[in-house]
Amino acid sequence: MPQTLLALLALAILTQLTFSQQQVTIKSYQTQLRDEFSVAASGMLMEAMELLAARPFDAVSSPQQMINSGLPNESHFGVVGPGAGETDCDLFEIDLSDCNDLDDFSRDTWWPAEVELSNGHTLPFEVKVTVQYVEGETPDVPVPGPTANKRVVLLVRTPLLVQVGPFIHLERVIAYDPNKAAADCVQYYASDPAHADDLERCSTPR
Numbered sequence: 001m002p003q004t005l006l007a008l009l010a011l012a013i014l015t016q017l018t019f020s021q022q023q024v025t026i027k028s029y030q031t032q033l034r035d036e037f038s039v040a041a042s043g044m045l046m047e048a049m050e051l052l053a054a055r056p057f058d059a060v061s062s063p064q065q066m067i068n069s070g071l072p073n074e075s076h077f078g079v080v081g082p083g084a085g086e087t088d089c090d091l092f093e094i095d096l097s098d099c100n101d102l103d104d105f106s107r108d109t110w111w112p113a114e115v116e117l118s119n120g121h122t123l124p125f126e127v128k129v130t131v132q133y134v135e136g137e138t139p140d141v142p143v144p145g146p147t148a149n150k151r152v153v154l155l156v157r158t159p160l161l162v163q164v165g166p167f168i169h170l171e172r173v174i175a176y177d178p179n180k181a182a183a184d185c186v187q188y189y190a191s192d193p194a195h196a197d198d199l200e201r202c203s204t205p206r
Contacts, residue, residue, distance in 0.1 A: 034161060034167065037123065037158055037160070037161060037167070038167060038168060040115040040117075040123050040125075041115070041125055041156045041158070041167070041168045042168055042170075043115070044113060044115050044125060044127075044156070045127070045154050045156055045168060045170040046170070048091055048113075048127060048129075048154060049152065049154060049170055049172055051091070052091075052102045052105065052129070052152055052174075053102070053152075053172070053174050055100065055101055055102040055104075056100055056101045056102070056181060056184060057077075057101060057102065057150065057174065057176040057177070057181065058072070058076075058077040058078065058101050058103070058146075058176070059078060059100065059101045059104075060072045060076045060077060060078065061077075061101070061176070061178075061181040062100040062101055063184055063185040063188035063189060063202070064100065066181065066182075066185045066201060066202050067185060067189055067195055067198050067199075067201055067202065068201070069201075069206055070201050070202075070204040070205060070206040071178055071181060071182055071201075071202065071203055071204060071205050071206060072181075072206050073178075073205070073206070074146050074147060074148045074176060075146070076206065077145065077146035077147075077176075078146070079145070079146075080103035080106055080131050080132060080133060080145065080150065081103060081104075081106050081107065081131075082099070082103075082104045082105070082106070082107065089104050089105055091105055091111045091113070091127060091129065102131060102150065102152065102174065103131035103150060105129045105131070106129050106130055106131035106132075107129065108128075109128075110126035110127065110128050110157070111126060111127045111128070111129065112124070112125075112126060113125045113126065113127050113156075123158065123160070124158060124159055124160065125156055125157070125158050126156065126157050126158070126159070127154060127155070127156050128154070128155040128156075128166070129152070129153075129154060130152070130153040130155075131150050131151070131152050131153075132150065132151050132153075133145030133146055133147045133149070133150055133151075134147065134149050134150065134151045134173060135147055135149065136148070136149050136173075136175070139151055139173045148175055148176040149173055149174070149175050149176070150173070150174050151171065151172070151173050151174075152171070152172050152173075152174060153169070153170075153171050154168075154169070154170040154171070155168070155169055156168045181202075182202045182203040185199075185201075185202030185203075186199055186202050186203075189202070
């Protein structure tokens, strides 16, 4: 009888040790997996941020508006967020005919995205974009606007790590640059003979 109890005790201890070792292995694997996803997601978010920063600061500073009305200042800027017909924008598509300013992509929903691996497989992600007016002196405090600064916040998550939630946060304050707006306008219409005489409007203040 004592030998049987000792055997059962030894079996219980062995089971507990095995279970503990498995838990450590699982946590190590989850940490490694999250690290791999973080590396892939970070690169994707940096690309997304650069795409957003390359967009016109506001709808009124887009080439289409400036060729007609001239170079705006911040008093002409509107509210942030997509306007009519701008609800189906693709974050990773560069198309100035629609969704032409950076805050057209600010919303409460998540964008589907993916990262292609070297073996041809892809990792699925979801990206959330928030754009808010801020003052240059206090970039962490949203204001009603308009101002010459917009703070862009990107969050990312993946359906493969549902228990983790958003795990990468990228933030940047983008300032209105009238020189960039004028250059974008000229570049957009430089090859259009119909607007050859209108290019000066790109740099003419309203």
